[in-house]
Amino acid sequence: xxxxxxxxxxxxxxxxxxxxxxxxxxxxxxxxxxxxxxxxxxxxxxxxxxxxxxxxxxxxxxxxxxxxxxxxxxxxxxxxxxxxxxxxxxxxxxxxxxxxxxxxxxxxxxx
Numbered sequence: 001x002x003x004x005x006x007x008x009x010x011x012x013x014x015x016x017x018x019x020x021x022x023x024x025x026x027x028x029x030x031x032x033x034x035x036x037x038x039x040x041x042x043x044x045x046x047x048x049x050x051x052x053x054x055x056x057x058x059x060x061x062x063x064x065x066x067x068x069x070x071x072x073x074x075x076x077x078x079x080x081x082x083x084x085x086x087x088x089x090x091x092x093x094x095x096x097x098x099x100x101x102x103x104x105x106x107x108x109x110x111x
Contacts, residue, residue: 032040041052063071075081086092102108 041049044052072081079085098108
């Protein structure tokens with residue numbers, strides 16, 4: 001496959017020089033169709049395909065569970081962000097807690 005460049009007018013050159021992701025995507029759309037881009041990627045050696053995969057994966061993949069948990073630590077003092085809040089001097093109704101656990105499918109502990 002051979003990729004040729006189209007001449008770009010001065011007006012389009014100004015748009016491309018801006019550091020905006022949107023303008024970069026517009027110039028790519030105008031010059032290369034998705035099918036041609038996919039064909040070009042498929043024709044690359046495995047090492048270059050892997051580099052593209054890693055670059056896109058890092059940008060597009062959701063964060064790991066560990067990264068999300070670390071991000072939640074910033075909200076540690078905001079009790080509204082946590083499901084359960086128990087203070088040191090709060091009394092806990094153990095019977096109600098045990099009944100709730102049984103309803104959720106846990107077996108009642110024999111004491």
